[in-house]
Amino acid sequence: MQNSLTDNPDVPITAPKKRGRPKCFDEQQALERAMLLFWQYGYEATAISDLTQALQITAPSLYSSFGDKAQLFKRCLDYYLEHEACPTDLIFKEAKTAKAALELLMYENAKRLVQENKPTGCMLVVATMNCSEHNQPIQHDIVSRRQQSKLKIFKRLLQGQQQGDLPDTVDIQAMTDYYTTILQGLSLQARDGASLAQLNGVVDHAMQTWHSFIGVKA
Known part of the structure; x- marks a missing residue:
């Protein structure tokens, strides 16, 4: 006598679905730890074993959650830009003039380059300084991100011209090149041990140069 549906041969038996293994770690915390490693030692010098040890997960769990090392690095760059990098958009939006915008940007950057208990320098500058040919896509990606930051400076200076606080005769491309170079140089100086005061x-001297660009004596 058949006493249940499963006893009926005409009813297909479906195996119970297996649940995926739940993540046993905080993904945001893991990204922060991985970011600090890449920031401190660079992309190529950071091994998968370093990452799994810092994140306290196995290599299969790392690959399952973040993909390969390159994908994890890109996620860490996004995390860095969101949580650690200077809030350029906010500074540029709130600054009354182009000069104030650049000045605030540079001083705020200086503070973030020498934070206590954090790697020195800007991750976008120091994390891929020496990449092999095999990792050129990583290098190209980070160069692209730096170019985006440079474009923001150019657009803020252009806005200054349009709003009348920078003369139309000013070469804003030259200004962009100059202040971008200063910002990247500050990052390397911080990595080499320069103090916030230094x-x-x-930055003090760089802002004095502002007057030479617009043809006004300081």
């Missing part, structure tokens, strides 16, 4: 001193 970095601020560089």
Whole structure:
């Protein structure tokens, strides 16, 4: 006598669905730890074993959650830009003039380059300084991100011209090149051990140069 549906041969028996293994770690915390490693040691010098040890997960779990090392690095760059990098958009939006915008950007950057208990320098500058040919796509990606930052400076200076606080005769491309170079140089100086006072001193002189671009004596 058949006493249940499963006893009926005409009813197909479907195996119970297996549940995926739940993640046993905080993904955002893992990204922060991975970011700090890449920021401190660079992309190529950071091995998968370093990452799994810092994140306290197995290599299969890392690959399952983040993909390969390159994909994890890109996620870490996104995390860095969101949580650690200077809030350029906010600074540029709130600054009354182009000069104030650049000045605030540079001083805020200087503070973030020498944070206590954090790697020194900007991750976008120091994390891929020496990449092999095999990792050129990573290098190209980070160069592209730096170019985006440079474009923001150019657009803010252009806005200054349009709003009348920068003369139309000013070469804003030259200004963009100059202040971008200063910002990247500050990052390397911080990595080499420069103090915040030293970095601020560089910013002081860089802002004095502003007058030479617009043809006004300081």
